[in-house]
Amino acid sequence: MIENPRTGAQAIHSKPSQHSLPCYDYDIPNPTASSGAKTLFRILSTVPVSELETELTRSGIPPRPECVEDVLKLCYDSPAAAIKFFGWAGRIAKHTPYSWNLMVDILGKNRLFEAMWDAIRTMRQEGVLSLPTFASVFSSYCIADKVNEAIMSFDVMGRFGIDQNVVALNSLLSAICREDKKMSKAIEFFERVKIKIPPNADSYAILLEGCEKEGNVAIAKTTFGEMAIRIGWSPLNMSAYDAFLTTLVKASQTDEAIKFLKFMKEKDCIPGMKFFSNALNVLIHQGNATHALSLWDIMVGNGLLPNLMMYNGMIGLLSDKNEIDKAFDLLDEMVFNGVFSDPLSYNAIFHSLIKSKKVRGVANFFFEMKKNEQQPTHRNCTAAIKMFFEGDDPEMAIEVWNYMIQNHVRPIEESANALLIGLRNLDRFTDMRKFLDDMLDRKIDISESTMSKLKSAFRRARRSEQDAFARLARRWKPK
Numbered sequence: 001m002i003e004n005p006r007t008g009a010q011a012i013h014s015k016p017s018q019h020s021l022p023c024y025d026y027d028i029p030n031p032t033a034s035s036g037a038k039t040l041f042r043i044l045s046t047v048p049v050s051e052l053e054t055e056l057t058r059s060g061i062p063p064r065p066e067c068v069e070d071v072l073k074l075c076y077d078s079p080a081a082a083i084k085f086f087g088w089a090g091r092i093a094k095h096t097p098y099s100w101n102l103m104v105d106i107l108g109k110n111r112l113f114e115a116m117w118d119a120i121r122t123m124r125q126e127g128v129l130s131l132p133t134f135a136s137v138f139s140s141y142c143i144a145d146k147v148n149e150a151i152m153s154f155d156v157m158g159r160f161g162i163d164q165n166v167v168a169l170n171s172l173l174s175a176i177c178r179e180d181k182k183m184s185k186a187i188e189f190f191e192r193v194k195i196k197i198p199p200n201a202d203s204y205a206i207l208l209e210g211c212e213k214e215g216n217v218a219i220a221k222t223t224f225g226e227m228a229i230r231i232g233w234s235p236l237n238m239s240a241y242d243a244f245l246t247t248l249v250k251a252s253q254t255d256e257a258i259k260f261l262k263f264m265k266e267k268d269c270i271p272g273m274k275f276f277s278n279a280l281n282v283l284i285h286q287g288n289a290t291h292a293l294s295l296w297d298i299m300v301g302n303g304l305l306p307n308l309m310m311y312n313g314m315i316g317l318l319s320d321k322n323e324i325d326k327a328f329d330l331l332d333e334m335v336f337n338g339v340f341s342d343p344l345s346y347n348a349i350f351h352s353l354i355k356s357k358k359v360r361g362v363a364n365f366f367f368e369m370k371k372n373e374q375q376p377t378h379r380n381c382t383a384a385i386k387m388f389f390e391g392d393d394p395e396m397a398i399e400v401w402n403y404m405i406q407n408h409v410r411p412i413e414e415s416a417n418a419l420l421i422g423l424r425n426l427d428r429f430t431d432m433r434k435f436l437d438d439m440l441d442r443k444i445d446i447s448e449s450t451m452s453k454l455k456s457a458f459r460r461a462r463r464s465e466q467d468a469f470a471r472l473a474r475r476w477k478p479k
Contacts, residue, residue, distance in 0.1 A: 036061045037070035044071070044081040052084045063089035065096045072102040079110040097128040104133055108140025113149075116140070124160050131162055131171070138175040147176055147185045154189075169197050170206055177210030183219055186210055201231050205240035212243040212250070220247045233267040242275040249279045254291040261298055270302050277310060284313045289321040305337045312344045319352035324361075327352070346374040354383045359391035366400065375407060376400075382415040389422030397422055401435075405442075417450045424457045429465045432457070433472060440475050448478050 040061055047055045061067070068089045075082035086103050089095070095103075100123050107116035116137065123129040134157055141150035154172050157164050169190075176186040186207060190199070204227035211220035224244045231237065241264060248257035257279070264270055276299040283292040296314060299306070306314075311334050318327040327349050334341050346369050353362045362384055369376055376384070381404050388397035401419045404412055416439050423432045432454060439446060451473065458469040 034067055034070055037067045040071050041074045044075065044078060044085055049080050049084055052081065053088050056088050063092050068099050069102060072099060072106065076106055076109060079106055079112055082106050097130060100128050101133050101136060105136040108136055111144050129160055129162065131168055134162060134168065135171040138172045142175040142179050147182055150175060151189050164197060166197055166200050166203065169193060169199065170202050173203060173206045177206055181214060183210050183214045183216050187219055201237045201240065204231060208240045208243040212247045215250060217247055217251045217253065220244055233269050235269055238271060241269060242271050245271060245275055246278055249282050258294055273304050276304060280310060280313060284317045289317050289323060292317055308339050308342065311339055315345050316348040319348040322352060322356060324349065324352055343374045347377050347380055350376055350380050354380065354387050357387055357391060359393055362387065363396050375409065378409050378411055378415065381409055382418050385415055385418045385422065394422060394426060413445045416444045417447050420450050420454060424454055427457065427460065429458065429461045433468055436472050440472065445479055446476060451476055
């Protein structure tokens with residue numbers, strides 16, 4: 001691990017924390033900047049570059065090391081002002097290695113590469129050049145889509161007195177793999193230097209994460225195989241295993257991922273919840289219930305307990321695939337694993353039952369939802385009302401409507417119209433009038449189409465019914 005030369009603390013990583021890469025917290029907001037630093041930055045932001053030195057001196061604020069660093073962190077969008085400020089401050093007090101590295105990063109991120117190398121040469125003369133400087137260079141070149149230049153920078157490190165060690169190797173690999181569609185470049189470089197610089201577990205993890213990002217299954221398999229031979233197996237290498245397995249799942253090679261999982265279990269290297277959560281999410285989006293269940297069984301069988309989001313995802317998937325019995329099994333299992341269902345869990349199953357037109361099943365599950373205080377969605381209520389009418393159970397349709405009124409399920413307009421149309425199709429004139437009267441009192445919007453159909457139906461009713469409907473119709477106001 002390369003230490004921050006300003007504080008002696010470990011540098012902040014730009015890759016996940018398991019990779020020991022020498023990176024600073026460059027180009028980030030600095031809310032803790034001192035008032036002096038903020039005043040100096042205001043000068044840099046408002047004064048022409050040609051007048052900066054005069055105004056900076058006139059401010060009377062001494063450019064102490066931490067103040068200089070705070071100002072530079074604010075200057076990523078103002079490279080010309082940063083250069084002027086850096087020169088002014090450097091004539092008053094010696095810059096810290098951290099300030100130099102910030103300046104190199106500002107120049108690189110603004111693609112001022114010639115000036116960046118001038119600064120690096122000065123740093124060498126000052127004796128403050130370090131590996132984090134080159135980590136910044138690698139990042140700047142790769143962001144600028146100049147991977148070849150980043151690799152050439154690695155090749156000349158030795159001339160500047162910086163060792164080409166595995167941390168430097170990983171820094172460059174990380175910079176390359178963060179960019180899109182650069183895995184072939186990363187592998188080409190890796191193959192060239194790995195004999196001279198033996199890679200470590202982090203090297204392979206970075207490459208495998210790059211493969212996952214790019215979806216490059218072929219390179220992932222080759223890299224993983226080489227890692228198993230050269231590095232061996234260890235639970236400490238979980239980020240690499242997670243990336244490899246996720247790459248397979250995303251590429252719809254879940255059968256192979258499951259084979260690797262079983263083998264990894266023998267090596268005591270079963271992945272953690274992060275992998276299973278990500279992989280299940282992929283399979284759910286793919287609609288792959290078979291493999292999702294296989295992965296679920298492996299996860300639970302290894303003592304990893306799913307959370308509510310994972311349960312809901314699986315219940316939703318199984319419900320969509322009409323695997324209702326398995327969805328019910330998961331719903332019943334939740335409480336035994338300390339997870340309490342929510343309306344999303346119930347509504348997924350309720351929707352599937354409605355879609356399957358299982359009238360008794362929908363009715364029973366609706367009552368279970370009421371008992372467990374799990375409110376159906378307004379869309380499910382509308383669909384249930386329509387299905388109950390189609391399934392010759394109008395009383396259950398009315399039951400659902402009454403529930404919506406009593407429990408303030410909103411929006412309600414679509415369900416109201418569905419109820420009226422269902423009653424109209426059965427010529428239940430008295431119920432039509434009763435519910436329409438109540439809906440008008442509640443100022444629920446009834447569509448023009450629905451009113452037209454009701455009017456047509458009432459022509460078949462007794463004269464008294466027609467007159468009663470006519471009075472209601474006069475209260476209706478089309479939207």
